[in-house]
Amino acid sequence: MDPRGPVLGIESSCDETAAAILAPDGTILAESVFSQIEDHRRFGGVVPELAARAHLSHLPGLVAGVMERASLTPGELGGVAATSGPGLIGGLIVGASYGKGMAMAHSLPFVAVNHLEAHALTPRLPGLLPEGASFPYLLLLLSGGHCQCVAVEGLGRYRRLGTTLDDAVGEAFDKSAKLLGLPWPGGPHLERLAQQGDAAKVPLPRPLLGREGCDFSFSGLKTAVAQAVAKGHAHADVAAAFQASVAAVVADRARHALRMAPGVTALVVSGGVAANSAIRAALARVAETAGLPLVAPPIRLCTDNAVMVAWAGIERLRAGMTNPWNHAPRPRWPLDELTPPA
Numbered sequence: 549m550d551p552r553g554p555v556l557g558i559e560s561s562c563d564e565t566a567a568a569i570l571a572p573d574g575t576i577l578a579e580s581v582f583s584q585i586e587d588h589r590r591f592g593g594v595v596p597e598l599a600a601r602a603h604l605s606h607l608p609g610l611v612a613g614v615m616e617r618a619s620l621t622p623g624e625l626g627g628v629a630a631t632s633g634p635g636l637i638g639g640l641i642v643g644a645s646y647g648k649g650m651a652m653a654h655s656l657p658f659v660a661v662n663h664l665e666a667h668a669l670t671p672r673l674p675g676l677l678p679e680g681a682s683f684p685y686l687l688l689l690l691s692g693g694h695c696q697c698v699a700v701e702g703l704g705r706y707r708r709l710g711t712t713l714d715d716a717v718g719e720a721f722d723k724s725a726k727l728l729g730l731p732w733p734g735g736p737h738l739e740r741l742a743q744q745g746d747a748a749k750v751p752l753p754r755p756l757l758g759r760e761g762c763d764f765s766f767s768g769l770k771t772a773v774a775q776a777v778a779k780g781h782a783h784a785d786v787a788a789a790f791q792a793s794v795a796a797v798v799a800d801r802a803r804h805a806l807r808m809a810p811g812v813t814a815l816v817v818s819g820g821v822a823a824n825s826a827i828r829a830a831l832a833r834v835a836e837t838a839g840l841p842l843v844a845p846p847i848r849l850c851t852d853n854a855v856m857v858a859w860a861g862i863e864r865l866r867a868g869m870t871n872p873w874n875h876a877p878r879p880r881w882p883l884d885e886l887t888p889p890a
Contacts, residue, residue, distance in 0.1 A: 551626030557858025560643030561635025568854035578614035600638030629861025632660035633878035640877035666856040691819030692718030697805040710762030720766035745784030747792040762805040799830040
């Protein structure tokens with residue numbers, strides 16, 4: 549059953565403060581994101597205390613803004629969904645507490661959203677595919693903190709097929725970009741630099757390529773980048789070689805994962821690294837060979853956002869899944885822990 553009104557989503561798990569309102573059918577009525585990149589750039593990464601303070605400062609204004617643009621009062625909402633893990637605990641407490649307070653004040657149902665589930669359910673948002681992606685599908689979740697192959701079998705039913713043995717892919721992008729003297733966050737800067745280089749000029753390893761299963765490993769590749777820089781290779785060539793290596797590895801792991809999850813309806817890529825055009829192109833070839841559609845969210849919905857949180861809230865409200873006021877945010881909350889007991 550659809551929620552009785554639009555759903556407010558709140559995202560505050562890392563360094564984006566975001567709010568969005570979706571109609572029960574998934575129509576985006578209003579969305580807003582405040583990026584804290586400039587606050588953290590001089591530190592070369594996210595400072596948790598600064599992030600939490602920024603969430604506390606900006607979230608009320610963002611929520612008021614999306615409510616105004618959607619022409620809604622709180623009492624007209626059908627529920628409130630807030631990211632409650634995994635992530636930086638200070639930011640999670642800010643967002644979840646604000647969401648619970650708003651829901652409690654207006655007698656609305658509250659949904660504590662798992663950030664990874666929000667990414668996993670994004671392809672079901674109507675508009676990305678007719679009627680949204682249907683279960684089951686294969687998800688590649690690629691971000692700065694996560695790198696997983698997951699069989700998405702239904703709401704709350706996630707089977708992890710493989711994960712990283714060391715660095716997440718987004719982390720490898722950022723660390724390699726730093727070795728190349730690029731600003732943080734490094735992924736977009738490295739992609740632009742790679743367009744000017746020749747990958748063939750710098751031999752870099754492709755970790756676990758061809759290995760059974762679909763686990764990932766990027767720490768050795770990062771070390772190889774450091775060695776290539778030390779040898780004096782042109783930075784653009786190193787960037788191109790790094791990106792080509794990652795794209796090849798991700799495509800290889802996706803092929804293996806598809807063999808481990810027969811019967812899926814689509815290959816889905818989500819998370820911040822899904823914005824990389826070379827990786828999208830490599831996965832598009834894998835999907836085409838398998839006779840499946842590749843579903844990748846619009847760039848703005850690859851990184852942390854509240855649209856995906858509100859949509860996850862709608863999916864859970866439809867299934868009658870809500871959370872009590874004493875639900876505590878969790879800095880670690882594995883996706884497969886949402887799977888109900890057999």
